[in-house]
Each structure stands twice: as structure tokens, then as C-alpha cells.
Amino acid sequence: MNARDPNLPLQPDEASALGRFADAAWDERILPALTDYVAVPAKSPMFDADWSAHGLIERVVRDAALWVESRRVPGLRLEVIRLEGRTPVIFFEVPATKADASDTVLLYGHLDKQPEFTGWRRDLGPWTPKYEDGLLYGRGGADDGYAVYAAISAIEALQAQGLPHPRCVGLIETCEESGSYDLPAYLDVLRPRLGNVGLVVCLDSGAGNYDQLWLTTSLRGMVSGVLKVEVLTEGIHSGDASGLVPSSFRVMRQVLDRLEDAETGNLLPGFFHCEIPGSRIEQAQATAAVLGDEVWKRMPWACGADGGPVLPTTTDPVEGLLRRTWRPTLSVTGVDGFPELKNAGNVLRPHTAFKLSLRLPPLVDGHEASVRLKALLEDNAPYNAKVTFHPDGRAGALGATGWNAPELSTWLEDALNAASTAHFGAPCGYIGQGGTIPLMSMLQQGFPAAQMMVCGVLGPKSNAHGPNEFLHVPYAKKLTAAVAQVIAACP
Template sequence: MNARDPLPPLSDDAAQALAAYSRQRWDEAIVPALTDYIAIPAKSPLFDADWQAHGLLDRVVTDAAAWIEARRVPGLRLEVIRQPGRTPLLCFEIDATRAGSTQTVLMYGHLDKQPEFSGWRADLGPWTPKIDGGLLYGRGGADDGYAAYAAITAVEALKAQGLPHPRIVGLIETGEESGSGDLPVHLDALRARLGDVGLVVCLDSGAGNYDQLWLTTSLRGMVSGQLKVEILSEGVHSGDASGVVPSSFRILRQVLDRLEDSATGELLPRGFHVEIPVERVEQARQAAAILGEAAWRNFPWACGADGTPTLPTTTDPTEALLRRTWRPTLSVTGVDGLPPLGSAGNVLRPHTAFKLSLRLPPTADAHLASQQLKTLLEDNAPYNACVTFAPDGRAGALGADGWNAPTLAPWLERALEDASQAQYGAPLAYIGQGGTIPLMGLLQRGFPQAQMMVCGVLGPKSNAHGPNEFLHIDYARRLTAAVAQVIAACP
């Protein structure tokens, strides 16, 4: 924030009052609201081309807006912003109650969801919310439907204790899982209303464990898209054509060999790599000392042929953290052109297509990487096959940039440590995240002097985007109180 003298820390009684308020509101109001929210399959536009006709994104925004308005927070103004062809955005403003405060705290979250995916437990489902052992299961609760409700509750907690706060603006979008392509348009329209942003609170990230407050230090960028290899205009008898007509799958493998060493998973073009900052390497070592083998053991490993668990690419905790946060990696997340096993006849298929997800280091240029990837995959195709790579992206956003956090101001570092100790009874910890939040790069460029509190509830086994996604309710309660405590400390 500004250069004024830092505020004195909250008393223990005040911090515990914030915790008590958060617990009560989560149990009475937020959990019921999230239960209703999870039941709505409000998939992001990338996964629902008819999202406007279906109206589900508009429904979850309307529901969240109604919940917020019902709270009757003093000094709050709320608007659902709709622009033609754009995903809706929920924006709320709350007047400052601290005398002399001139800067804005910007709070961010999103309400759009990833698709269903398979493999859910028999008693669970993506759109069937269930509480089991303090965990709220279902798609989107933790990523990131809780954010709007937690943000308002943090402000309510401050007001309930009579604690002054700066001006607060909330932006809750509905296109994050599609790369936030509409967000720059909304931000341009809202720039005058945002004011001088001094602190960004982003609630769309994760945690290394459920024992302390984790501050996200970096986010990876991403390029995703469809790689397609076409060799025939229609399928033909494999006995008749194989040996003469090359397999589209084999050609696709050759093309991917230009990008990735299949033996190690290392990406071969050096242009996709960056030098990892010394500070981030040291923070990875510190996080590894806290997490130990949990840095890689927490994933749901299958069993190998001999019954022993499958193994990670590394068992070194520090290297595991760096590989999932700063080193580029390739995943194949979907496939087309392959019939189900039960319908697979002896036919040489005309094409094979893969959905590629290329995670980039936080400081890499995602748009440039998208262009380089397209050239790498398409040029000089084997057998002169038709090889195309079509990057994902709405509104011309080809690739999503990552983000590397600015240096913490002393007041914020102290406030985060105090909040972690008060709300979790453990010190603040730092961790990079492998996911992508396009907004952070946008805000960093738009407000280069702003401080960033990026955190979230996606801890071990919470499995965002996959089966059995859950929100750890007690961790979310504590995080809400911690956010309130940090806002109370803003100078």
C-alpha cells in the first residue's frame, strides 16, 4: 500500500473474534450457498460452446449477487456487468472506513467451472454436493466458487468487530477456466472505478498443507490447444493399407518428439525454459523442509504391475516443487479420432488429435511460446501429412502468461505472519503453484506498485479439475479470518 507508518498488530482477542465470526458464517451461510452452487454445472465457455443459451454462468452470478445483497453490508454497492458476447462479471465496491485511506484492496475470484471428468467415487459426483469428514465434495466449490462468499464474509467480520478498512473492490469473473479472455475488456471498462490498487487479494490458489497459511509466490503460464494429424480422407482396412499408409498416431508421436523427451519428460526447446530466480529456489527448499515426501506422495498414485506404487519423476522434494512450478511440462489431456476399445475395428484411422496442455515457467511469454509451439509442430510434417496446431483462447488470447510475485512490503510480510500464527497456530509458508491465473499478470502490469496476497484452499488431494474435488471447510474458515486480519493491517 502507501508509505504511511504500519498499523499495530491486532490483539489476540480481536484476531480470535474474527475467527469466531468466520466459523459461524461459514456454517450458517456459506456452506449452504456453496452446496447450491456446486449443483449447477456452470462450465466455462471453453467447455460449453452454448453457455449463453444454457444460462448457467448467469445463474451462478445472479445467485452470488443475491447472497451478497442479502448481507446488507454497509457501504456496499454491487453490479453484474454484462457486455454482448462476453461472460458476466460480478463487481462489488465497499466504502473505506479508515480515515485517510486512499488506496483500494482488490479481491478476486471466479464462478465458472471445469467439466465433469470421470473417476468420481461411487457416492460422489461433480454436481452432487456432499459433506464427508469436514470436506465439501463437488466441482467448483474450492476452485473457486467459495471466493465471493469468503471475501464478503471477511469484510463482514471486520465490520462486526468495528475494525476500520480501506476501500474494497471485488471482481468475480466467469471465464477464468477459459483463460480469462473477456477479463481485459471488463478491466478496461472498470479502470476508473478500480482506483489506485494497493493490495490484490486473490483467493484462487492453493496450499501445501492444511496446517498454516500459504502464500503463493508464482504461477505458471500455459498454452493449450489441439494438435491434429490427418493422413486419409476416410478410414480404410488396416490389413489392406498398413505398411503403405503411415499411421496418424505414429506421425503424431514423431511430431511430439520434437517437443518432449519421452524418456524424461523434459521439454527440448530451450526457448520454453527460464533461469529460476535464486529466491524462488530457496523458498522451494524451505517448503520442501516443511512438506518432506508429501511434496510428491500426496498424489493418487496407481499400482504398478508388481503391485508396488508407481513412481514420480523425482523423489527429491525440492526438485519436485520446482518441476511443478518453474520447469515447463507437457500433458496430453484429451484425444479425438480414437474409437472406444469396444468399437475399435481393424481400420486404419484417418486422423488422430491430441489436446495439449503446455505449462510454462512464470516469467515466459505465453503468446510467443504459442507461436513457437505452432511452428515447431507444423513445419516439415512427416510424409507431408496435414499437421495443424490450433491454440485455445477466446478474444484472441493465445496463451496465458504466468506470474512471479513482487517483493513483499514489510507491513504485508508481518501481517501475513501474524495472521498465520493467529488463525492456524503455525508460521507463514511460501510456495509456487503449477496452475495459471491470467488475472495476476494483467494486474501486475496494470498496477506495478500493488502488493499481492495470492492464496487459496486447494491443498493436498483437493484435486481441482479432477474427480473427487473437495473444499476443506475448516481451512477455508481460517483462511477467511486470515484475509480479514491482513486487510485490517493495510496501512
Template sequence: MNARDPQLPLQPDEASQIGAFAQAMWDEHIVPELTHYIAIPAKSPMFDADWEKNGHIDTVLRRAAQWVEQQKVAGLTLEVIRAPGRTPVIFFEIPATKAGSTDTVLLYGHLDKQPEFSGWRSDLGPWTPKYEDGKLYGRGGADDGYAVYAALTAILALDRQGIPRPRCVGLIETCEESGSFDLPLYIEQLGKRLGNVSLVVCLDSGAGDYDRLWLTTSLRGNVTGTLKVEVLTEGIHSGDNSGVAPSSFRIMRQLLDRLEDAKSGHLLPTDFHCEIPPERVVQAQTTADILGEEVYKRMPWACGGDGGPVLPVTTDPLQVLLNRTWRPTLSVTGVDGMPSISNAGNVLRPFTAFKLSLRLPPLVDGNEAALKLKALLEDNAPYNARVSFVPDGRAGAYGATGWNTPDIAPWLSGALESASQTHFGTPVGYIGQGGTIPLMGMLQKGFPKAQMMVCGVLGPKSNAHGPNEFLHVPYGKRLTAAVAQVIAAHP
């Protein structure tokens, strides 16, 4: 065991060395490794049905596992766990260096990616990494291929200085962007090997700005699936038959009107709403005071009809934050059954299919919401049209449930504040996120007393899932150092 007294708080020179170590590791090792990672189209199974045959997920998993092992962390053991027909996971264990410690810190990330999307800058691309002005562009670097490298670097930063820490385990999955439907199997298999998890560090979240450490306080759930409306077996001449056969698109509009007020975007079924906890409203107001109009101005608005930008749903920063974190919203993210405009003849189309993404408040059960959404859309179809809603995922896990952080222990609150002041020079920020990380709900059920440090590099304009995604490298360096400092403060 290390000779350093584990009861001593982290000294300024130690914190400074942690920051310097993290910066050097990013410059010399992490950025080059992530450059290789971005170039590999390791799309999540939902977007690559032949993922196993194509081998891209295996490639990024193997590279990450090799990198972890090459760092020669004392006592580290690593295993790539595979179940037949399931995406694999990396599981590594590192014994405690703090005498008498029986707790475990669980560090989480994922390596699978969203699909390409369109609209990338002419000199950029999803699989074409480019490092420019401190930003590493390309798909998946920020969401969140960096996580396994940053997590291990945080541990190394402590060990190299002899700063005691608890046992650490890493869990890196390859199915997160598909809803983590393979993850419960591995959580069950690992069972007692996870240990007494008292702190979870999840590096798959976002930041309100790049000027402070941000702690995520909540995550929305999500239901995705395909809504299809069929009226004909083949396309027919619209001049002869429009007004006789109903438009599949018009029926689609009627079905969506059951779900959403088209004018306001408000979701109509009360089952998809929950009461917002008062403390989250107070935190959102504090964050709104910090970020102000930037919470909506940072978006890439198109030019509107009067020459100014398109307007947001609301310009009240508090309501913007609550809308994107604690209120349900509907997005149509894909379409089938419609030819491109250049190939669109005067034909009444036989069907219309929309890919729906329904974001749910943190306290709404995702699977129950998926089943209620299916019934809402399919029952009593207009004109007796053939309507089907097929949720993504697997039976029993059709929807992903959100997450609301448990009460933050005084030690963690103090450690977060100290880490933010040390490595950013500003107080810690608290923010809800609109995205979904299914693991968090699973872990909170399995380890109800564990503290949760959910954070990440997805700050303003980083644009995960869309074009020109980037990883803000200077923020990644400071976040890594902050994680190390919080682990060191674990009681």
C-alpha cells in the same frame, strides 16, 4: 468513521472474534450456499459452447450477487457487467472505514467451472454436493466458487467489530477456466473505478498442507490447444493398407518428439524455459523441508508392476517443487479420432487429434509461446500430412502468461506471519503453484506497486479439475479469518 484508533495493532480478542465470525458464517451461510452452487453445471465457455443459452453461468452469478447484496454491508454497491457475447463479471465496491485511506484492496475470484471428468467415487459426482468429515465434495466449490463468499465475509468480520480498513472492491469473473480471455475487456472498462489498488487478494490458489497459511509466490503460464494429424479422408482396412498409408498416430509421436524428450519429460525448445530466480529456489527448499516426501506421496498413485506404487519423475522434494512450478511440462488431456476399445476394428484411422496442455514457467510469455508452439508442430510435417495446431483463446491471447510475485513489503510479510500464527498456530509458508491465474499478470502490469496475497484452499488431495474434488471447510474458515486480519493490517 469508526472510533477505534486505526494505528493500534489487532488485539488478541479482536483476532479471536474474527475467527469466530468466520466460522459461524461458513457454517450458517457459506456451506449451504456452496452446496447449491456445486449442483449447477456452470462450465466455463471452453467446455460449454452454449453457455449463454444454457444459462448455468448466469444462475451462479445471479445467486452470488444476490448473496453479496443480502449481507447489507454499509455503503456496498454491486453491478453485474455484461458485454455482448462475453461472459459477465460481478464488480462490487465498499467504501473505506479507515479515516484518510486512499488505497484500494482488490479481491478476486471466479464462478465458472471445469468439466465433469470421470472416476468419481460411487457416492459422489461433480454436480452432486456432499458434505462429509469437514469436506464439501463437488465440482467448483474449492476452485473457486467459495472465493466471493469468503472475501465478503472477511470484510464483514472487520466491519462488525469496527476495525478500520481501506476501500475494498470485488471482481468475480466467469471465464477463468477458459483462460480469462474476456477479462481484459472488463479491466479496461472498469479503469479508474478500480482505484489505487495497493493490495490484491486472490483466493484461487492452493496450499501445501492444511496446517498453515500459504502464500503463493509464483504461477505457471499455460498454452492449450488441439493438435490434429490427418492422413486419409476415411478409415480403411488396416490389413490391406498398413505399411502403405502412414499411421496418423506415428506421425503424432514424431511431432511430439520435437517438443518433449519422451524418456525424461524434458521440454526441448529453450524458448519454453526461463532461469529460476535464486530466491525462489531458497523458498522451495524451505517448503521441501516442511513437506518432505508428501509433495509426491499424496498423489493417487496406481499400483505398479512390482506391486508397489508407480514412481514419480523424481523423489527429491526440492526438484518435485521446481518441476511443478518453474519448469515447462506437456500433458495430453484429451483425444479424438480413436474409437473406444470395445468398438475398435481393424481399421487404419484417418486422423488423430490430441488436446495439449503446455505449462510454462512464470516468466515466459504465453502468447509468444503459443505462436512458437504452432510453428514447431506444423512446419515440415512428416509424409506431407495435414497437421494443424489450433490454440484455444482469442487472437492476441492464445496463451496465458504466468506470474512471479513482486518483493513482499515488510508490512505484508509481518501481517501474513501474524495471521498464520493466530489462526493456524504455525508460521506462514511460501510455495509456488503449477496452475495459472491470468489475472495476476494483468494486475501486476496495471498496478506494479501493488502487493499480492495469492492463496487458496486447494491443498493435498483436493483434486481440482479431477474426480472427487473437495473443499476443506476447516481450512476455508481459517483462511477467511487470515485474509481479514491481513486487510486490517494494511497500512
């Protein structure tokens, strides 16, 4: 297997062979497995408090583990690790076939899912997989149940072509959509087994288009939680109480005004901002030149007041990229205390509760932001109302810190461009992402010298977490082959 000189770059016929292997793997093995996976509502613990009793996370973990073991990759060892009271992880390792390789490649993904959400196309559903025109619809396939299957297939592709590779380990968690609060405990347990990690391949990110390989250069952090305002112990006839009893909704507005400028959407406290590195601004400019107005036009805009689409906060592609990757933003993702419209009588409600999602710039500490946000929202409540903010996550894991990629080494930059050109016909693109992957910050602290290949299949309109989520299978095939080629180039 090591007869080939491992220091030589891949030849065109070798890259083509990787692509053919990935195509066949997806058609014959990965797509059927993912179809079964999509059908399982394995919601993350934040959205299914009884996840252990329901056994759905256990099912997708078992299915993935059995699939990996069925591939009979030479030397592969797999273990499902379960710490008491925590969601399980899959850990696998494949020994090096490159004689002089000293580093380890760590491949990461997750199997837990976001909840259903509403608005799915009539013939689709979150747990009803449907493959149509190269797209696999359903919750979780792209975000990112495919990762473990693609990771193993990338290693298989190399071995099938006799292409040497370093030692590879896989870490597949089931708590990512809840902020990965179980992951630090597993990293502590697994650290001696991870080895000297030289390259991290994270398959939980996105793409600017489906025409080239995209490397994620930054991720936002996040603080999420429930903000609740209470003014009464029970609802009161609005004709009797309104005007005298302060509306809990109006108090909520006043509290949120401390955090956000309602007219512009800008976050007011300076702590939630950071200076954007010049290199990231330059990358945004380069990416904007590629994507143009698709930066904002790709969104599913509603019909506006004049019959045209609702407008974005900016139509400048560079500023649009920076707003969704390097500037803090508040979203309200859920409400409580409101009856359905059909049951909304003339009652002044006793409380209003909002689920807040505060996206943080990559360089802002998530835990400290959580502490400051709680104090900002709760202190000196209007009318002495009872205002509480309960951040999501467990004690010690409140708030997720974002991530800014380390400088690319020459070998990785060359490998990314070569792989993108070989499998997509275009050089690698660079883009920040607005989402959060808590593992990346943890790994960068634990392995500061490691290179990071953060990538994924979440491209335009794939709509992770929302209705009609899909996995773009043609892109996933090429990504799998590109990952294999980069692993082969790892020193």
C-alpha cells in the same frame, strides 16, 4: 467505528473474534450457498459453447449477487456487468472505514467451472454436493466458487468487530477456466473504478498443507490447444492399408518428439525454459523442509508393476517443487479420432487429435510461446501429412503468461505471519503453484506497485478439475479470518 487506533496491530482477542465470525458465517450462510452452487454445472465457455443459451453461468452469477446483496454490508454497491458477447462479471465495492486509507484492496475469484471428468467415487459426483467430515465434495466449490462468499464475509468480520479497513472492491469473473480471455475487456472498462490498488487478494490458489496459511509466490503460464494429424479422408481396412499408409498416431509421436524428450519428459526447445530466480530456489528449499516427501506422496499413485506405487519423476522434494512450478511440462488432456475399445475394429484411422496442455515457467511470455509452439508442430510435417495446431482462446488472447510475485513489503510479510500464527498456530508458508491465473499477470502490469496476496483452499488431495474434488471447510474458515486480518493491516 474508527475509535480504535488503526495503526495498532490486532490483539489476540480481536483475532479470535474474527475467527469466531468466520466460523459462524461458513456454518450458517456460506456452506448452504456453496452446496447450491456445486449442484449447477456452470461450465466455462471453453467446455460449453452455448453457455449463454443454457443460462447456467447466469444462474450462479445471479445467486452469488443476490447473496452478497442480502448481507446488507454498509455502503456496499454491487453490479453485474455484461459486455456484448462476453461472460458476465460481478463488481462490488465497499467504502473505507479507515480514515486515512488511500489504497484499495482488490479481491478476486471466479464462478465458472471445469467439466465433469471421470472416476468419481460411487457416492459422489461433480454436480452432486456432499458434505462429509468437514469436506464439501463437488466441482467448483474450492476452485473457486467460495471466493466471493469468503471475501464478503471477511469484510463483514472486520465491520462486526469495529476494525477499520481500506476501500475494498471485488472482481468475480466467469471465464477463468477458459483462460480469462474476456477479462481484459472488463479491466479496461473498470479501470477508472478500481482506484489505487495497493493490495490484491486472489482466492483462486492452493496450499501446501492445511496447517498454515500459504502464500503463492509464482504461477505457471499455459498454452493449450488441439494438435491434429490427418493422413486419409476416411478409415481403411488395416490389413489393406497398414505399412503403406503412415499411421497418424506414429506421425503424432514424431511431431511431439520435437517438443518433448519422451524418456525424461523434458521440454526440448530452450525458449520454453527460463532461469529460476535464486530467491525462488531458496523458498523451495524452505518449503521442502516443511512438506518433505509429501510433495510427491500426496498424489493418488496407481499400483505399479512390482505391486508398489508408480514412481514420480523425482523423489527429491526440492526438485519436485521446482518441476511443478518453474519447469515447462507437456500433458495430453484429451484425444479424438479413436473409437471406444469395444468398437475398435481393424481399421487404420484417418486422423489422430490430441488436446495439449503446455505449462510454461512464470517468466515465459504466453502469447509468444503459443506462436512458436504452432510453428514447431506444424512445419515440415512427416510424409507431408496435414498437421494443424489450434490454440485455445480468442485472437489476441492465445497463451496465458505466468506470474512471479513482486517482493513482499514489510507490512504484508508481518501481516501474513501474524494472521497465520493467530488462526493456524504456525507462520505463513511460501510456495509456487503449477496452475495458471491469467489475471495476476494482467494486474501486475496494470498496478506494478500493488502487493499480492495469492492464496486459496486447494491443498493436498483436493483435486481441482479431477474426480472427488473437495473444499476443506475447516481450512476455508481459517483462511477467511486470515484474509480479514491482512486487510485490516493494509496501510
